[in-house]
Amino acid sequence: MIDLKRNSKKKPILATGLRTKSSSSYNPNQKQDFKISRGKFSNFLTCKRCFYLDRVKGFDVPGTPSWTLNETTDFLLKKEFDYCRKKQIPHRLLIENDLNHIVPFDHPDIDNWRDSLHRGLILKYKNTNIILTGGVDDIWQDTVSKKLIIVDYKSQAKNGSIDSKEYLEDPYHEAYKIQMDFYAYLLSGMGFEVDKYSYFLVCNARREDREFNKKMNFDEYLIPYKWSIDWIEDKLNEMVLLMNKDKIPASNQSCKNCAYSDQYARLIFKNLSE
């Protein structure tokens, strides 16, 4: 996708390919704390080279447009769940799914935990200077066991109904499960007892509707997912090791962006040298 660098007045400006804020890059073996978000950890799992160029070398990675329709479903759901949080009652979706014993978790930090840009769940990784962060969509509580339940809202548009097994086995949803595992790791590390089941609250827009007429209808699904955190520390150790090295790691050979850059460099440099 084409991403033009713009100033605060939205005017296109010169793109250098590097970020200007030096504190947003990690210097191998630095002593100061450095934040790694859930999204950056996911990038590490997908492509070590891109993660390294971004976090250590300060490359300014092209962005993607914000998903405003998805964000709107999240925003409206948040309002519904906040209403129930205040009253400590189960949300209609929980009642429909025979989960009347679950209510939105009422905690003074809930807004910070949901702020993925500035706060999120925060955990210092063992004896390193790496601070792990991750902004959750919501946290519920089982009123019987008192355990916390991690919730992630997902919006999509797919014909027909959604089957939980298919949803979780879809290779495109692999990253969703990693996301949930990471939140479970953070929340457990922060000292909370976390229920072994988390939930994807999936809002599926009905493409079968006859017309738009200023309205998009959705079906809602609660998809339980049994998280697993056994694998996370091995990967985090690998990540910290990589950040403290001065060597650029291998790329992901399936990445179309790198293949594009490669073709671009070959063609342009060939033409320039002729």
Ligand code: SF4
């Ligand atoms: S393979 Fe893709 S993700 Fe990795 S460095 Fe290249 S562009 Fe980035």
